[in-house]
Amino acid sequence: MAAIELEGVTKRFGDVLAVDSLDLTVDDGEIFGFLGPNGAGKSTTIDILLDFVRPTAGTATVLGHDAQTDGRAVRRRTGVLPDGYHVYDRLTGRHHLEFAREIKGVEADIEGVLERVRIADAADRKAGGYSKGMRQRLVLAMALIGDPDLLVLDEPSTGLDPNGAREMREILREENARGTTVFFSSHVMEQVEAVCDRVAIIDRGRLVAVDTIDGLRDASETGETLYVYVSTLDDEIVADVAALDGVGSASIEDGRLRVTADDVSKFAVLHAIDTDVTAVQDFSVVESSLEDLFVRYTNERQEVDA
């Protein structure tokens, strides 16, 4: 069963088309990253899943329930970390969790959850005095109460330091291992890359790519790039290297030989250069970052649109 199914979801705010006929399926049990630059329509899409916002057209089905007509059934099994939320300044962290437990109508180990998100020592302080990171942890804790089947998190790493972001990812992995589907948005590829099974990239309200991390990497054509230091370097050597089996392209860059590998390991290519062409003195490998890919996906469209 699909945990989330969007069909032709469109949302227009006056003249602004925030989401443009979005089709997306998130499978049960996966960790799904929803990636896009700020203002791409991520939060609007999530707001539609949670029935904060009503779509202009299309349907959103979450855990088998229509998000608009049966929102309460959706949220009964969904933990949410919304975007642009505000905590209740005058209530303590513990009050927030007690409220979540009561309204969800579940038994929950509040101490355990507080420990898990590492705000146990601040539990009896008013949330108005919490740092952004602590609020983020508090709301994650509220989301975790009641062991949801689906976690929907809008920019979960906001306000967290690198350590906090790593702890957040660990919690997401643990929840996922328990069988929970995780759907989270981010504008930073690095965070998505670290945990996600699959990724969707959205830009200007439109879906531009849906794939696994590996799939995206393959699609990104650059793959891995080798920089090889050789004793002598001229056009003839470049031509010889380019002719080797499995070499995609070869060129001179900053006095080094720049080689991309196709379908063969970089060691095979290095070995071939060393034995068949010229002695290798040193080399380095640069993995094409998905960040580059993300930037390209989202910028290309802008150029096309412009």
Added chain:
Amino acid sequence: MSGSELGAGSWVAVAKKDFRDAVQSRALWALVAVFVVLSIGSTYAYVEAPELLGSPGGATFAGLIFFTIGLTGLFVPLAAIVVGYRSIAGERELGSIKLLLSMPTTRGSVFVGKVVGRTCVLAFGLVVGLLVGLGVGAAMLGELRIVPVAVFVAVTLLFSAVYTAIVVGISATTGSTSRATTLALGFFVVFELFWDAVPMVILYVVEGFATPTAIPDWVFPITQLSPSSAYFSSVVALLPDLAETAEATQAGASTGADAASGEPAPLYATPEIGLLVLALWLVAALVVGYYRFRSADL
């Protein structure tokens, strides 16, 4: 708001959260303090100078209750605005509504929970203030009538629930607290400050832009549309004996009870209409607020 929409008790959690939140607020305690001081002050003024304050025959406990209606009739609307104008608009403006609606609840439950929670806040202040004020009055007059006090407090609580529903309903129609403030104050100005003039203006127009010679029967129900007039009539309706005693000592007030006296009362010009009007306001506030809130993008 069907039963399944409201869900089993999630509005209770919302109301409890809201009350818990408000109890931490200095504004609530300031409100209680102000009302206690006003209540004691008005009781003291009435008992010390009943001749100046509408009881030429001397201070009585019944007169005190009717004098106190003047205070609560003004305090409740203003306090309801203070307590309620941000209730939903404020949560929408800040974004805490997203935290609330991320939970397995519904907008209907949130709305009802807010009305109940804020009503409890206001009721708490009122009960404390009224019991202190009337208690002081009872001690000064050496007279206490339990049943009328209970009825009066109960009607006042109903009135505060209606006003809170109106203000929370107004708050539910918008995501901006400044707009909510404007609407709530506008409601107060139209229905409390200027409402006496409204039927007269209508009458003037109906009479062909001439000064009317007599006040026709339909004017009274229109004056009763003001929630505080309806509140006054409701007290009169439920405490008729007390009203008579108070009226005997009271130099005429511009209320429905007096309008009906003298001539044989037409069927609709009875104080009971006040209870009906309060009920209609409650329903109207809940319906309008809920439908606006339900269809809003947050």
